[in-house]
Amino acid sequence: MGTLAFMISEFEVAGEIMNVLQDHDKIRTWLISAADSAISLPSKAVAKEGALRLRSAIDRAVPIPYEPQKQGALQSLGDVCDTPRAREFAELAGSLRWVESERWNDGGKERALCVLSDAFDLPGLEVGIMYVDSGCAYPIHNHPPQEVYLTISGTAQWRYGGSKTLVDVRPDSVLYNHPFDLHTVQAGDSPLVALYVLWGDEVIKS
Ligand SMILES: [Fe+2]
Numbered sequence: 335m336g337t338l339a340f341m342i343s344e345f346e347v348a349g350e351i352m353n354v355l356q357d358h359d360k361i362r363t364w365l366i367s368a369a370d371s372a373i374s375l376p377s378k379a380v381a382k383e384g385a386l387r388l389r390s391a392i393d394r395a396v397p398i399p400y401e402p403q404k405q406g407a408l409q410s411l412g413d414v415c416d417t418p419r420a421r422e423f424a425e426l427a428g429s430l431r432w433v434e435s436e437r438w439n440d441g442g443k444e445r446a447l448c449v450l451s452d453a454f455d456l457p458g459l460e461v462g463i464m465y466v467d468s469g470c471a472y473p474i475h476n477h478p479p480q481e482v483y484l485t486i487s488g489t490a491q492w493r494y495g496g497s498k499t500l501v502d503v504r505p506d507s508v509l510y511n512h513p514f515d516l517h518t519v520q521a522g523d524s525p526l527v528a529l530y531v532l533w534g535d536e537v538i539k540s
Protein backbone atom coordinates (compact mmCIF):
# COMPACT_ATOMS: atom_id res chain seq x y z
CA MET A 335 0.00 0.00 0.00
CA GLY A 336 2.77 2.35 0.95
CA THR A 337 4.49 1.85 -2.41
CA LEU A 338 1.23 2.31 -4.38
CA ALA A 339 0.40 5.52 -2.49
CA PHE A 340 3.89 6.78 -3.20
CA MET A 341 3.53 5.99 -6.92
CA ILE A 342 0.15 7.76 -7.11
CA SER A 343 1.51 10.85 -5.42
CA GLU A 344 4.55 10.82 -7.74
CA PHE A 345 2.19 10.55 -10.72
CA GLU A 346 0.05 13.43 -9.45
CA VAL A 347 3.09 15.64 -8.90
CA ALA A 348 4.36 14.84 -12.41
CA GLY A 349 0.92 15.72 -13.83
CA GLU A 350 0.90 19.06 -12.03
CA ILE A 351 4.37 19.88 -13.30
CA MET A 352 3.27 19.01 -16.86
CA ASN A 353 0.26 21.30 -16.53
CA VAL A 354 2.47 24.16 -15.37
CA LEU A 355 4.83 23.65 -18.31
CA GLN A 356 1.96 23.47 -20.79
CA ASP A 357 0.50 26.71 -19.46
CA HIS A 358 3.85 28.43 -19.80
CA ASP A 359 4.13 27.27 -23.40
CA LYS A 360 0.68 28.67 -24.21
CA ILE A 361 1.44 31.98 -22.48
CA ARG A 362 4.79 32.25 -24.25
CA THR A 363 3.17 31.64 -27.64
CA TRP A 364 0.49 34.25 -26.90
CA LEU A 365 3.10 36.79 -25.77
CA ILE A 366 5.25 36.25 -28.87
CA SER A 367 2.23 36.91 -31.10
CA ALA A 368 1.23 39.97 -29.06
CA ALA A 369 4.78 41.39 -29.15
CA ASP A 370 5.01 40.83 -32.92
CA SER A 371 1.71 42.65 -33.33
CA ALA A 372 2.84 45.57 -31.14
CA ILE A 373 6.02 45.84 -33.23
CA SER A 374 4.11 45.92 -36.53
CA LEU A 375 1.20 48.20 -35.55
CA PRO A 376 1.60 51.97 -36.07
CA SER A 377 3.32 53.51 -33.05
CA LYS A 378 6.24 55.67 -31.99
CA ALA A 379 9.70 54.15 -32.37
CA VAL A 380 10.17 54.32 -28.62
CA ALA A 381 7.01 52.25 -28.09
CA LYS A 382 8.30 49.63 -30.51
CA GLU A 383 11.45 49.44 -28.39
CA GLY A 384 9.43 48.08 -25.45
CA ALA A 385 7.73 45.51 -27.68
CA LEU A 386 11.08 44.51 -29.19
CA ARG A 387 12.58 44.02 -25.73
CA LEU A 388 9.71 41.74 -24.76
CA ARG A 389 9.95 39.88 -28.09
CA SER A 390 13.67 39.17 -27.74
CA ALA A 391 13.42 38.21 -24.04
CA ILE A 392 10.34 35.95 -24.12
CA ASP A 393 11.72 33.40 -26.61
CA ARG A 394 14.07 31.84 -24.06
CA ALA A 395 12.73 33.26 -20.78
CA VAL A 396 12.94 30.69 -18.00
CA PRO A 397 9.45 29.76 -16.71
CA ILE A 398 8.73 30.37 -13.02
CA PRO A 399 6.14 28.01 -11.45
CA TYR A 400 3.02 29.72 -10.14
CA GLU A 401 -0.34 28.86 -8.64
CA PRO A 402 -3.34 30.02 -10.72
CA GLN A 403 -5.55 32.45 -8.84
CA LYS A 404 -8.84 34.09 -9.80
CA GLN A 405 -10.37 37.47 -8.94
CA GLY A 406 -14.05 38.44 -9.08
CA ALA A 407 -13.54 40.87 -11.96
CA LEU A 408 -12.88 37.90 -14.28
CA GLN A 409 -16.52 36.80 -13.99
CA SER A 410 -17.19 38.91 -17.08
CA LEU A 411 -14.58 37.00 -19.10
CA GLY A 412 -17.31 35.70 -21.41
CA ASP A 413 -17.70 39.25 -22.78
CA VAL A 414 -14.05 39.30 -23.96
CA CYS A 415 -14.45 38.20 -27.56
CA ASP A 416 -13.88 41.06 -29.98
CA THR A 417 -10.66 39.87 -31.70
CA PRO A 418 -8.93 36.50 -32.27
CA ARG A 419 -6.22 37.54 -29.76
CA ALA A 420 -8.89 38.44 -27.21
CA ARG A 421 -10.51 35.02 -27.63
CA GLU A 422 -7.13 33.32 -27.15
CA PHE A 423 -6.65 35.40 -24.00
CA ALA A 424 -10.09 34.38 -22.70
CA GLU A 425 -9.11 30.70 -23.07
CA LEU A 426 -5.83 31.28 -21.19
CA ALA A 427 -7.16 33.56 -18.45
CA GLY A 428 -8.39 30.81 -16.13
CA SER A 429 -4.90 29.31 -15.88
CA LEU A 430 -3.21 32.62 -14.94
CA ARG A 431 -2.45 34.08 -11.53
CA TRP A 432 -4.62 37.16 -11.00
CA VAL A 433 -3.96 39.59 -8.16
CA GLU A 434 -5.71 42.69 -6.86
CA SER A 435 -4.42 46.06 -8.01
CA GLU A 436 -2.51 47.72 -5.22
CA ARG A 437 -3.86 51.03 -6.55
CA TRP A 438 -7.54 50.29 -5.75
CA ASN A 439 -8.94 48.54 -2.71
CA ASP A 440 -11.82 46.61 -4.33
CA GLY A 441 -10.76 43.05 -3.46
CA GLY A 442 -10.29 42.29 -7.16
CA LYS A 443 -14.01 42.70 -7.89
CA GLU A 444 -13.70 45.33 -10.64
CA ARG A 445 -10.05 45.23 -11.74
CA ALA A 446 -7.24 42.69 -11.59
CA LEU A 447 -3.67 42.26 -12.78
CA CYS A 448 -1.72 39.24 -13.99
CA VAL A 449 2.00 39.92 -13.54
CA LEU A 450 3.58 37.79 -16.25
CA SER A 451 7.10 38.83 -15.24
CA ASP A 452 6.39 36.73 -12.11
CA ALA A 453 5.71 33.73 -14.42
CA PHE A 454 8.85 34.17 -16.58
CA ASP A 455 12.31 35.47 -15.77
CA LEU A 456 12.37 38.73 -17.77
CA PRO A 457 15.31 40.83 -16.47
CA GLY A 458 14.78 44.58 -16.79
CA LEU A 459 11.11 44.19 -17.78
CA GLU A 460 7.82 44.31 -15.90
CA VAL A 461 5.14 42.66 -18.04
CA GLY A 462 1.51 41.96 -17.26
CA ILE A 463 -2.12 42.01 -18.28
CA MET A 464 -4.59 44.54 -16.93
CA TYR A 465 -8.27 43.55 -16.69
CA VAL A 466 -10.87 46.25 -15.94
CA ASP A 467 -14.52 45.24 -15.87
CA SER A 468 -17.00 47.13 -18.06
CA GLY A 469 -17.95 50.56 -16.74
CA CYS A 470 -15.02 50.61 -14.28
CA ALA A 471 -11.78 52.62 -14.32
CA TYR A 472 -8.15 51.90 -13.55
CA PRO A 473 -7.01 54.76 -11.30
CA ILE A 474 -4.81 57.53 -12.61
CA HIS A 475 -1.17 56.93 -11.75
CA ASN A 476 2.39 57.35 -12.95
CA HIS A 477 5.78 55.73 -12.40
CA PRO A 478 9.44 56.25 -13.29
CA PRO A 479 9.68 53.52 -15.99
CA GLN A 480 8.31 54.18 -19.46
CA GLU A 481 5.49 51.92 -20.55
CA VAL A 482 3.89 50.51 -23.68
CA TYR A 483 0.39 49.02 -23.83
CA LEU A 484 -1.10 46.74 -26.46
CA THR A 485 -4.88 46.84 -26.15
CA ILE A 486 -6.37 43.35 -26.42
CA SER A 487 -10.12 43.74 -25.90
CA GLY A 488 -12.71 46.43 -25.24
CA THR A 489 -12.99 49.92 -26.68
CA ALA A 490 -12.17 52.19 -23.74
CA GLN A 491 -11.32 55.79 -22.91
CA TRP A 492 -7.62 56.27 -22.25
CA ARG A 493 -5.51 59.16 -21.01
CA TYR A 494 -1.88 58.48 -21.97
CA GLY A 495 1.31 59.83 -23.52
CA GLY A 496 1.32 63.15 -21.66
CA SER A 497 -2.18 64.16 -22.81
CA LYS A 498 -4.70 65.48 -20.27
CA THR A 499 -7.79 64.32 -22.15
CA LEU A 500 -9.51 60.95 -22.53
CA VAL A 501 -9.72 59.45 -26.02
CA ASP A 502 -11.45 56.33 -27.36
CA VAL A 503 -8.99 53.53 -28.11
CA ARG A 504 -9.93 50.31 -29.88
CA PRO A 505 -8.39 46.83 -29.48
CA ASP A 506 -5.08 46.19 -31.31
CA SER A 507 -3.72 49.67 -30.55
CA VAL A 508 -0.30 50.56 -29.15
CA LEU A 509 -0.03 53.32 -26.52
CA TYR A 510 3.12 54.79 -25.01
CA ASN A 511 3.73 56.55 -21.70
CA HIS A 512 6.93 58.52 -21.09
CA PRO A 513 8.42 58.24 -17.60
CA PHE A 514 6.04 59.91 -15.09
CA ASP A 515 3.20 60.51 -17.62
CA LEU A 516 -0.09 60.43 -15.71
CA HIS A 517 -2.34 57.75 -17.25
CA THR A 518 -5.70 56.08 -16.66
CA VAL A 519 -8.36 54.12 -18.52
CA GLN A 520 -12.15 53.97 -18.26
CA ALA A 521 -13.60 50.73 -19.65
CA GLY A 522 -16.62 51.00 -21.95
CA ASP A 523 -19.50 48.55 -22.26
CA SER A 524 -17.22 45.50 -22.36
CA PRO A 525 -14.20 44.57 -20.22
CA LEU A 526 -10.89 46.26 -20.99
CA VAL A 527 -7.92 43.93 -21.42
CA ALA A 528 -4.44 45.31 -22.16
CA LEU A 529 -0.90 43.95 -22.15
CA TYR A 530 1.65 46.27 -20.54
CA VAL A 531 5.44 46.35 -20.65
CA LEU A 532 7.53 48.64 -18.44
CA TRP A 533 11.25 48.89 -19.06
CA GLY A 534 14.27 50.91 -18.12
CA ASP A 535 16.76 51.09 -15.30
CA GLU A 536 14.02 51.98 -12.82
CA VAL A 537 12.16 48.68 -13.18
CA ILE A 538 12.52 46.79 -9.94
CA LYS A 539 11.15 43.27 -9.82
CA SER A 540 9.21 42.59 -6.68
FE1 LIG B 1 1.07 52.32 -15.60
